[in-house]
Amino acid sequence: MTTTFGAACCAADEPTTEKPASIEGDYLANVRQVTSGMVKAGEGYFSPDGKTIVYQAVPLQYPFYQIYTQPLSGGEPTLISTGRGRTTCAYFSPDAKQILFASSHLDPNMTETEQAEIAQQEADRKSGTRRRYSWDFDPFTDIFVKDLKSGELTQLTTEKGYDAEGAFSKDGTKIAFCSNRDGDPDLYIMDADGSNVKQLTDAKGYDGGPFISPNGKWVVFRSDRKQEEFLQIYVIGVDGQHETALTDNVGVNWAPYWHPTKPYIIWAGADHSQPGRPNYDLWLMKYDETADGIKPGKVWRITDSPAADVLPVFSPDGKKLMWTSTRTDDHSSQLFIADFQLPEDEQK
Template identity: 25%
Template structure:
């Protein structure tokens, strides 16, 4: 993100005018794909609530909840945070929402928490840019990608703020950190091997392991609630630079056993940025929510 970009320019960039969005769900075993709702604006990154009833997503800088049973959409009050991006997660007990919001003073993303039902955001990361991706199962820490001194690495911080802990320092981009359900590991994606690939490390940053080695650029590993599967977005090797994850590309949703092994393509779609940035697994560990797109006109 260009740190010299003002907030008005940033809003135009993320709006992607002329794009239609399809909020979809997918059964990873049968391959059944269901369009839940169509929007004539960009929506991104659905989180599935623990009760299985709602999907929480961002659109036009705001947060929204979609009721799966009725198709009803309701706004979530995020107070002054009206430039939310697609890096948001729910607390393990589903009482809190953590968001990444582009602050007006420098258009840099910072992390905040607020009640899931809406309320005043509380700042967690004074430094920006910080892009949220994971919440520890015990509710105590947040994991995020942050740029500090010109280098993007993975950090964690207490849910109420305080000193941040740097977990990676390898040259290249490290992004997308997400805790395993047992809290012992953090999955992430990294360009350290050349292409963007999926890695796993201990929760304290130790023992980094290259988990998925394939001829593609893999982004945003999401671990199923039962800890058995990891879903992610794959860009073609020659379609993007390894450190880039743009919208409006043909991509694949893939799944791989959490123990490692060969990945399996679930679906091909027009998307990329916004499709699966955050954990979108249903509580049943069988169904994924995601967003596909279409350029109108």
């Protein structure tokens, strides 16, 4: 990491009002906002060729997230989901022919669910109430794939309860996902057609947000099994063996994602060890892979903006980073993209 020592020339007792230089320039360049026109948008992922993104966004006239695609070269968002229900966690298939996402649009009481949320949001607006962020584990949420050529929507999960947070393996044969079908949110893995479902974790507490490693051997995820609502990053083999905690602190660590070609994992984290409201930033860890596990290594802080930075993902070639941030003029959550430089590639 390059360091600026310009202040060293000043006298020791000379006061300075200069703000410390941001660390972001060591890793990020050409930072730009790529979504707008929505109440909020986030959790974006790249298409296999890196030219298009898929993400979730709350449109102006509907209370729940819907799924959209958008070319990075410019253009209007295209609705992928049905336009109703809660949706989340969209992901391109490796052949770019399908998009995987979770949706509750089959809720038999969909109209009542929508009306209740609209009424709650209106009451909050009138009272000036800002609700604490809380993810809704909607029991009618299932995983679907949409064929981008035909538009056909295929339901992959049918179990009672929340099935979501899915992502394809690099070869497209497997999907890792979260489900509370057994009464507790755990990790599962299934074939791409929804068959051959296998449970990977069974610890008390939430296990979710899984992604399969580029070599297909490991699944990285977040869990609050150590302390409720205080997430840590874990990794487990696709066979359910060799589970390892990669973080262990007094904080919230979530949204881990693999670098596509180098041994790094990026995630969002905040320190909760001190009083007050902590800020979320992006963190990068180098790891070592052995025959029986993933061993955590050195950690770098990637962002230090006063805004919240969460849900980071790499482009397929690892040269760009996309994440969700409130570093917008109106402080709404939107997607940002930047050119990315690994610590090992820094100019000395």
